[in-house]
Amino acid sequence: MVEGGRTDAAALNPHSMPLVASFDWQFIWDHLPDFWEGLKATLKVAAIGIAGSLAIGIILGAARAHRIPVLSWLAAIYVEVIRNTPILVQIFFVAGALPHFPGHPIRLEPFTIAWLSVMIWGGAFNTENFRAGFEAVPYRYREAGLALGLSRFKTFLNVTLPIGGRIALPSSINTYISVLKNTSLLTAIGFAELTNVAYSLESVSFKATEIYFALAVIYLLVVWSLSALIRFVESRLALPEST
């Protein structure tokens, strides 16, 4: 009985036709401009997010590595909270809870919420990456800098940062790529990035297979390219083995 019921409906369901025969390539082709618009938005937000994560990572990572009072503790709290809570909740928090902050509602537009939330997330992970990198710089190098008469700050700029930054490079790369992938979650607040375009398109055309396949291919191409690019840069900047 159950088989009969399901087969009746299933037989007439267009989705049970052979996959390749019904794959609507034309549909994807027609909608490439929409995907491109979404991709542009994704890349814009990711770029700002990555740049921001880099800055936050260096500054707070240095604060943590040098145990600067107060700032180091605040940074530690920031890092632990962000790393132990889901990014989607953080996005909704920035978008939905901040405007209801008791007393001082903070209202932001979608684009701002977008880059702000991915940057806050990326910054926390990057702080850890750079802290580990700076702490891994052998003390004798910093000693040498100080012995040469450089101030603590100049030592940091000329010794710890270049070396520690390179040590932190592999883990930073992972963080930046994750920032790019996390932009897909911004669809939840209606920001018109790539996943949002696909999702909205699917809600009106119902061509799930075509749309999500195309979406997956686009993301893989972007992520793999970015990955390859950064690894190329890393190989240029890598420290020689002997250090």
Next chain:
Amino acid sequence: MKRITIVFAALLLAAAAFSAWGAAAPGGKLATAAVPAAKPKPAKPKLPALPSQVKSRKRWEIGVKCDFPPFGFIDVRGNNDGYDVRVARRFAELAFGSKKKVNLTCVTTPSRIPTLMSNRVDIIISTLTWTAARAEQVQYSIPYYSATGRLLVPNNSSLRIASLSGKTVATTRGALYATWIRNCFKDTKLLEVDSPALAVAAVKDGRADTFMFDDTFLLGVATQDRDVRLTPDKFLTVPYGIGIRKGDTATTRWVNAALRYMKKRDEFVKILRANAPARIVPSFLDNVPRPKNTFAYPVGKDLTTICS
């Protein structure tokens, strides 16, 4: 060699079994309806035969909204309630004599039709407004509610439908308003979110200038929230229907007969009263099927392409 293979195979089987169990196990509170003790029921109406998969399963699987008061939402005890949900429970009662014989699955505007098409539910009672595009994908029952589009704005806004140019309009993803804006308001920015509450939040938080949506929901919001109001504009009056898979004639026949039965006995008014704030019920009495009114889908006219 044998032991490691057996261990791996056993683990894989266990994982597969766990996943299947996770899938098959009912989803807790949302699956079973918690209702007060059944009152003595009137004699069963003469309805056509139940669709075979529903009959053999001895329960309905129905997709409803969970984020769209007063049609589908979660009440204070964590149970589904709403106009659509009560229609679903009534179907269970008409088919099996008990309001509990239905599994309710939460759907959102973008997920409801895919959920129906992939056989995860038998029908969807989820504020499914009729559009020509949707009618190509799914079979609509006869109408069970009629909604009109309205605009929700902050109190101090002077926005009207004629002055939408350059503004940001929030609506839910895949709603007919989204299509209408894309077709007819080309210089208006669209903010599509997945739930009506997010759209209301967007208006209140300044991320959108207005929320274009169905009147029952918006009027409920405006009644409870003193910071927002509705503009006088009314547009896109189109009925909701129940979504059924195309070709599933047994289900269509049963559902339409059940709806006609409920309409004849004026049951929809009772359902409306149970779910809408008392203050707004009088203005919506004409939106529900009653013995003396008829609703029709605007077949042949795709209102979302008419931009007057």
Next chain:
Amino acid sequence: MPDWVGPVADYMAHEGLKNTARIAVFAVLGSTVVGILLGTLMTIRFLPLQGLIRLYIEVFRGLPILVTIFLVYYALPTAPVIHHRFGVITGAVIGLALWGSAQVAEATRGAVQSIPREQHEAASALGFGWLGRHRSVILPQALRRLLPPLVSLLANVIQNTTIASLIGVPEVLATAQRSIERLQFEPGAESHQFAIYVAVMAVFFCISFPLTRLAIFLERRLV
């Protein structure tokens, strides 16, 4: 305690946490089993197999988890092979497990390859074949090195179950949002949104923080 807290907490705990736990447990189980299997297989010097597994790893680590879940839940059922319909929870489990297994496979490959050659050679010298060597010598050591990343994976998977809210799973985040919506439409319109979101963050923090500390501890002790 104000009255609104009781029903919200109840709903979030009984429905939300329950589903979060269910998804997380099965996703981690699936990831571990499939991941260890693939990671070990990858160390066999057979290029096509290595290439295939490498492709799997790069695809499911490269895709955002949301996209994987959309593919599994919306696109997969339309493939002619799949006749059994599955619900949102299974969809979420499969999606998370695909990502998780890619992570575990990569970690396993690294762990197995980090076992010094001397171990392989010593085992060979003692008469162990490839399978025996791996079963008795290599894998036990590799699995010990895998424990910290596995604990991290558990923490990550638990956090990533929130992504499933976007396909309709009533897990912690979704139940919190439904409660906020319900409160918004009650007379008074005080949705306590800020407090509820803080509560959601607190729930995840209290679960994830101990786990990440445990992972760090295990890393120091075992590796």
